[in-house]
Amino acid sequence: AQKITQTQPGMFVQEKEAVTLDCTYDTSDQSYGLFWYKQPSSGEMIFLIYQGSYDEQNATEGRYSLNFQKARKSANLVISASQLGDSAMYFCAMRAGATNKLIFGTGTLLAVQP
Amino acid sequence: EPEVTQTPSHQVTQMGQEVILRCVPISNHLYFYWYRQILGQKVEFLVSFYNNEISEKSEIFDDQFSVERPDGSNFTLKIRSTKLEDSAMYFCASRERPNYGYTFGSGTRLTVV
Numbered sequence: 001a002q003k004i005t006q007t008q009p010g011m012f013v014q015e016k017e018a019v020t021l022d023c024t025y026d027t028s029d030q031s032y033g034l035f036w037y038k039q040p041s042s043g044e045m046i047f048l049i050y051q052g053s054y055d056e057q058n059a060t061e062g063r064y065s066l067n068f069q070k071a072r073k074s075a076n077l078v079i080s081a082s083q084l085g086d087s088a089m090y091f092c093a094m095r096a097g098a099t100n101k102l103i104f105g106t107g108t109l110l111a112v113q114p
Numbered sequence: 115e116p117e118v119t120q121t122p123s124h125q126v127t128q129m130g131q132e133v134i135l136r137c138v139p140i141s142n143h144l145y146f147y148w149y150r151q152i153l154g155q156k157v158e159f160l161v162s163f164y165n166n167e168i169s170e171k172s173e174i175f176d177d178q179f180s181v182e183r184p185d186g187s188n189f190t191l192k193i194r195s196t197k198l199e200d201s202a203m204y205f206c207a208s209r210e211r212p213n214y215g216y217t218f219g220s221g222t223r224l225t226v227v
Contacts, residue, residue: 035215043203045157045218091157100145100170101159102207102216 002027002096006105013082014113020067021077021108023092032096034075036066039089039107048090051075079110087112116140120206120219127196127226135191135222137206146189147207147216148181150174157205163189196226 003026013019025034036048051059051066059066067076079086089109093102119138127133139146148160161171161181168181180192189208193200206219 037218042220043223044220045205045207047215047217050215093157100162100164100212101147101172102149102157103159104157106156 002029002094002103004092004094004103004105006092006108008108009106010109010111012111012113013079015084016081018078018080019082019110021079021090021092021110023075023077023105025073025075025092025094027094027096029097032094034066034068035093035095035102036064036075036077037091037093038086039091041088045091049077082112084112084114086110116217118206118208118217118219120204120222122222123220124223125225127224129198129226130195133193133196133224135193135204135206135224137189137191137208137219138187139189139206139208140210140217141187143208143210143217145169145209145211146181146183148191149205149207149218150202151205151221152199152202160191160204193224196224198226200224201226 005024032053034051038046049059049061049064051068058068063080065078089107091107092105121136146163149157151157159172161175162169178194182190203221203223205221207216209216
């Protein structure tokens with residue numbers, strides 16, 4: 001069965017510090033993609049970063065990077081230099097195998113403190 | 115930047131009424147999706163749509179739900195007889211092709227009273 005696990009329901013970080021949000025996944029498919037989305041209090045889902053299972057390099061997008069450890073089946077999101085506007089819910093998601101659907105984790109609520 | 119547009123942003127309906135949630139995907143995208151998020155819970159897949167037909171659906175997507183792409187731009191989700199437990203945020207998403215990112219709309223918050 002395919003599954004995404006986010007074990008941190010909530011996190012605090014000081015402004016300008018880096019923070020790592022954990023995500024582990026489970027799939028028996030060799031081909032899969034991992035996604036991170038940000039959901040602010042306004043409710044929309046904002047795409048942050050993508051990592052393909054065959055990508056050899058960790059994905060980076062500005063202040064976001066994905067620490068992809070395939071053997072450990074983890075895909076942690078690292079946000080560098082946190083800003084107050086980073087306060088939001090963060091979801092890890094996976095698309096695996098022949099399916100088109102995304103499977104989401106339960107999310108991590110990040111609060112950035114001044 | 116192209117975006118997925120959903121209307122209305124918030125809809126309140128009486129239990130048992132039919133609702134239609136509307137979405138305009140990004141114009142060159144070929145794959146369309148509906149997801150829902152019950153308040154405080156994770157995002158759940160409902161249905162995917164490609165080449166004018168459903169390609170995959172979840173167990174949530176029962177006979178009360180249907181999807182349609184009535185013209186070249188709109189993608190709709192219909193709930194025939196709403197129940198209290200249908201109250202949720204409904205997200206439309208689209209993507210250009212496999213292995214590309216999914217772009218989500220801003221969501222429609224459906225409240226069934």
